[in-house]
Amino acid sequence: MLLAEVQQTLQAEVLCGKDLLEREVDTVCGADLMSDVLAFAKDRTLLLTGLINIQVVRTAFLSDLVGIVFVRGKRPNSEIIEMAGQKGIPVMVSSYTMYEACGRLYLNGVGGKCESGDSIGK
Amino acid sequence: MKAVILLGSKQKVTVEFNLVGSEFDSAGEASSKIKRILQQIGIRSDIIRRIAISSYEAEMNVIIHAYRGIMRADIYSDRTEIILKDEGPGIADISLAMQEGYSTAPDFVREMGFGAGMGLPNMVRCTDKFDIQSEVGVGTTVTMVINH
Numbered sequence: 645m646l647l648a649e650v651q652q653t654l655q656a657e658v659l660c661g662k663d664l665l666e667r668e669v670d671t672v673c674g675a676d677l678m679s680d681v682l683a684f685a686k687d688r689t690l691l692l693t694g695l696i697n698i699q700v701v702r703t704a705f706l707s708d709l710v711g712i713v714f715v716r717g718k719r720p721n722s723e724i725i726e727m728a729g730q731k732g733i734p735v736m737v738s739s740y741t742m743y744e745a746c747g748r749l750y751l752n753g754v755g756g757k758c759e760s761g762d763s764i765g766k
Numbered sequence: 767m768k769a770v771i772l773l774g775s776k777q778k779v780t781v782e783f784n785l786v787g788s789e790f791d792s793a794g795e796a797s798s799k800i801k802r803i804l805q806q807i808g809i810r811s812d813i814i815r816r817i818a819i820s821s822y823e824a825e826m827n828v829i830i831h832a833y834r835g836i837m838r839a840d841i842y843s844d845r846t847e848i849i850l851k852d853e854g855p856g857i858a859d860i861s862l863a864m865q866e867g868y869s870t871a872p873d874f875v876r877e878m879g880f881g882a883g884m885g886l887p888n889m890v891r892c893t894d895k896f897d898i899q900s901e902v903g904v905g906t907t908v909t910m911v912i913n914h
Contacts, residue, residue, distance in 0.1 A: 678879035682819050683888045687812075695879050702794035703879070706801060706818040708811065731798070 645669050645754050647711050647734055650690060653748050654738035656713055659725050661734025667710045671757035674746045678703040685709060686757055692745050696720050698727060705731040715742045771806045778842045779803060785828045785835040787854065790878065793829040797822040800839045800848075807841060809914055817912045820892040821848050823885040824908050828852045830875050832905065845894075848910045856902040864890070864898075 832854030871881025
């Protein structure tokens with residue numbers, strides 16, 4: 645699924661990275677724990693999170709995430725949006741809850757790509 | 767135009783950063799700069815991700831637990847070596863600290879999305895060589911090597 649389709653599916657507002665919505669999303673990580681994101685992120689992973697701070701952007705940049713969607717209508721401040729823009733990370737906000745947002749993406753074909761005991765590959 | 771760094775087989779690029787404990791606003795910036803340099807050198811993206819994640823975890827540990835520290839990356843054509851040496855409380859029981867889920871991080875760090883006790887095991891997972899030396903009341907040194 646493309647980020648542009650994610651935007652439609654989640655009726656999300658794009659806060660930065662409008663020119664990067666052609667990026668492909670293979671899987672989604674729904675997490676408020678950045679430690680888990682760092683431990684389990686895979687190729688072309690989109691992050692759905694309810695956590696709003698600058699570390700979310702740094703985590704996304706350092707683990708090569710394709711973008712960030714803040715759920716439950718939580719809007720990051722301008723500092724967070726600006727840093728995401730500089731680091732080339734598209735940011736959206738959706739009013740759906742985490743559960744609802746994950747469910748809608750899963751129903752539309754974005755799987756978990758995760759097997760039991762699976763973790764970051766070497 | 768993107769800057770490109772050409773690295774011969776016997777050359778290396780070294781970068782060093784001073785880290786300050788509890789400076790959460792800039793936590794991760796040193797690792798971000800290392801990642802940018804690796805991109806300029808043209809290292810494979812899956813390798814860069816492992817270097818970036820392990821250095822970020824280690825950098826966060828210094829910011830969370832130590833008073834100050836130095837983070838150095840030596841980038842060779844075939845490998846990257848990351849060394850973090852901090853002045854801090856040290857770790858009394860390293861094998862306990864290496865267990866997934868064990869953490870001594872305060873609640874406010876958990877609220878930032880860190881301190882889940884996943885950092886050290888994740889560094890081991892992402893690196894080809896991992897070493898940790900610690901002395902209580904003095905500090906901790908983490909050395910990591912990731913082959914390209």
